[in-house]
Every structure is written in structure tokens, then in C-alpha cells.
Amino acid sequence: MDIIVLKPSATEEDIRHIVKKLESRGLRVNISEGTERTVIGVIGDTSKIAEEEEDAIRVMPGVEDVMRILKPYKLASREFKAEDTTINVRGNIIGGKKIQVIAGPCAVENRTMLMSIAEKVRDAGASFLRGGAFKPRTSPYSFQGLGEEGLKYLAEARERTGLPVVTELMDPRDIEVILKYADIVQIGARNMQNFRLLLEVGTRDKPVLLKRSFSATIKEWLMAAEYIMSRGNQNVILCERGIRTFETATRNTLDLSAVPLLKQLTHLPVIVDPSHGAGKWDLVAPMSKAAVAAGADGLLIEVHINPEEALSDGEQSMKPAAFKKLMEELKPIAAAVGREI
Ligand code: PEP
Ligand code: MN
Numbered sequence: 001m002d003i004i005v006l007k008p009s010a011t012e013e014d015i016r017h018i019v020k021k022l023e024s025r026g027l028r029v030n031i032s033e034g035t036e037r038t039v040i041g042v043i044g045d046t047s048k049i050a051e052e053e054e055d056a057i058r059v060m061p062g063v064e065d066v067m068r069i070l071k072p073y074k075l076a077s078r079e080f081k082a083e084d085t086t087i088n089v090r091g092n093i094i095g096g097k098k099i100q101v102i103a104g105p106c107a108v109e110n111r112t113m114l115m116s117i118a119e120k121v122r123d124a125g126a127s128f129l130r131g132g133a134f135k136p137r138t139s140p141y142s143f144q145g146l147g148e149e150g151l152k153y154l155a156e157a158r159e160r161t162g163l164p165v166v167t168e169l170m171d172p173r174d175i176e177v178i179l180k181y182a183d184i185v186q187i188g189a190r191n192m193q194n195f196r197l198l199l200e201v202g203t204r205d206k207p208v209l210l211k212r213s214f215s216a217t218i219k220e221w222l223m224a225a226e227y228i229m230s231r232g233n234q235n236v237i238l239c240e241r242g243i244r245t246f247e248t249a250t251r252n253t254l255d256l257s258a259v260p261l262l263k264q265l266t267h268l269p270v271i272v273d274p275s276h277g278a279g280k281w282d283l284v285a286p287m288s289k290a291a292v293a294a295g296a297d298g299l300l301i302e303v304h305i306n307p308e309e310a311l312s313d314g315e316q317s318m319k320p321a322a323f324k325k326l327m328e329e330l331k332p333i334a335a336a337v338g339r340e341i
Pocket of ligand 2 (some may be wrong): 106107276302312313
């Protein structure tokens with residue numbers, strides 16, 4: 001038994017009773033109030049509940065039905081919650097009709113550069129600013145990010161432009177400093193299965209942008225989301241950023257079929273990062289259009305004033321003019337699939 005569906009007439013007292021019963025079995029609960037009805041998600045090893053006990057719960061006051069979810073992820077599944085999850089970040093709704101575009105440099109390199117990019121992406125129509133202050137670089141000798149100094153610049157850019165800020169958390173030891181400045185915490189591809197990190201962000205209520213690992217199946221990715229949600233934080237945004245295949249002509253292979261598939265499997269918002277997916281700036285526009293057509297709720301795009309001089313990911317970064325052009329070109333595509341941008 002994984003879900004207890006309540007009758008519309010269920011009282012607070014009925015709910016308390018049910019919760020107490022489950023907690024006495026070492027289980028935890030997640031209460032989700034949908035537009036139609038309230039359901040109690042049971043978290044933990046539900047195999048501990050014997051069939052007779054399940055039948056006893058079925059006849060408790062306020063209970064309409066008890067069900068099992070066959071998928072290994074539960075809170076993240078559509079079976080648990082039929083309606084799309086929407087996440088409100090400073091008035092910007094992720095997962096609603098509007099496609100949300102997150103844009104900015106790979107890394108925060110210096111103050112002047114960040115302010116300038118922030119203004120340009122805002123003017124082009126982006127609704128979030130991104131920028132890494134802690135960078136997961138392949139080489140320990142590459143630029144590792146500015147740390148808290150970079151976070152301060154992001155906060156200043158938010159003040160100036162009104163754009164909420166997305167930045168990566170790599171290490172549980174940095175969580176407090178990241179939470180002080182970020183509006184959305186990014187978990188990078190390399191940390192998608194860093195379960196301690198996932199549990200840590202799961203205990204907070206700050207929205208989490210969970211990037212797909214380049215070697216993760218969709219099931220593993222949803223299990224990573226489940227780790228976060230199992231601790232209470234339901235504000236998870238999935239981000240497809242390309243997976244590793246035999247193909248080396250592009251940096252990764254952007255798996256766009258993941259978007260409509262995830263829409264069937266989960267209620268969580270799904271966004272696409274064609275910058276890391278393709279690895280080449282001139283592939284970003286066509287893949288962004290394809291992502292919108294495929295039903296993505298948003299895009300994450302790297303933009304740099306001077307990509308030739310970028311300290312990371314210059315090859316895949318668009319210049320502001322190309323980004324502005326793309327934002328215009330996306331409008332009719334969004335409209336064609338019943339969305340706006
Ligand atoms: C990034 O967003 O700059 C980044 C490092 O992405 P990923 O974790 O997808 O490689
Ligand atoms: Mn990058």
C-alpha cells in the first residue's frame with residue numbers, strides 16, 4: 001500500500017488517526033491536497049504492512065481506497081499526483097503555460113561581465129539568471145568558480161534585473177551559503193546520484209533543478225528526484241542535459257524523447273538544457289525549438305558576452321544577439337503547442 005485516497009468528507013481527526021497508525025509502523029507520510037481529493041502518500045518500506053492491516057486501513061473513517069504504486073518512484077509518479085506540479089519562484093511559475101527560460105554564463109567570472117549578461121538576457125525575455133559559483137570541472141587545474149564572491153554578484157544582478165537566480169550546489173557543506181543567495185538550487189549531472197546531497201536539499205523547501213546524469217536512465221533520474229521528495233521537498237524540476245552515447249560529434253546526445261515520456265511518468269516540471277546537450281552554440285537554437293515543440297516547460301541556455309574568452313563552456317555559449325533572436329523565434333513554436341514564452 002502506497003497511497004491512501006481520502007473521501008471528500010474526511011476530517012482532520014480521521015487524517016490524524018491514519019497518520020498515527022502509519023507512523024506506529026515506522027512509516028512517514030506526505031499529504032497532498034489535490035483539486036479533486038486529498039491523498040496520503042506512504043513513505044518508507046510499505047512491504048511491512050501486511051494484507052490484513054491494509055484491509056483494516058481501507059475501512060478506517062475517511063478512507064475511500066488504498067492503492068499500490070507499481071513504479072519504484074512514488075511521490076514523483078503521475079499515479080500519486082495526476083495534476084502537473086507548478087513551482088512559483090518570485091512570481092514566475094515553472095510548469096504552467098509559460099515556458100520559463102533560464103539564461104546566463106556557465107560560470108560567474110567577474111562582476112562586470114555578469115551584470116552585463118544579466119541585463120542582456122532579461123531584455124531578450126529570459127525570466128531567470130543562471131551562473132555557477134562552484135564549478136564541477138573535469139580538471140582540478142581549470143577555473144573552479146568564485147565561490148561566495150560569485151554568489152554575491154548573482155544576488156546583485158538579481159537586484160538590478162529582478163531575475164531570480166539559479167546556481168549549482170556541489171557539496172553539502174556549502175548548502176547554507178547557496179541557500180542564502182539562490183532562488184533555485186541546481187544539482188549538476190555529476191551529482192545526480194550523490195544521495196547525501198539529495199537528502200540534504202530534500203530537507204529544505206528551496207526549489208531544486210535536478211539535472212540528469214550523463215549515464216542515468218530515466219528511472220534512475222526519477223529515483224534521484226524521489227530521494228529529494230522523500231525528505232519533504234516536493235519542488236523538484238527535472239532538467240534533460242544530454243546523455244553519453246557512442247556519438248562524439250556532439251558533446252552529449254540530447255535525449256528529447258525523455259520530455260514527452262517524463263510527462264507521462266511524472267507530474268514534475270521538465271526543462272531542457274540544449275547547451276550542455278549539444279556542446280556547440282550553433283546547435284542550441286534548433287534544439288531549443290525542438291525542446292519547446294516536444295513539450296518542455298523551460299530551457300536552460302548558456303549565454304556569454306565574449307564566448308571566445310569564457311573560462312568555461314565558451315564553445316556552447318550563445319552571444320546575446322543570437323539569444324535574443326532565438327527568443328523571438330521560439331514564440332510561434334510555443335504558440336503552436338499551446339504555450340507562451
Ligand atoms: C552547468 O550547468 O554549467 C553544468 C555544469 O551542467 P551539467 O551538470 O549538466 O554538466
Ligand atoms: Mn556549463
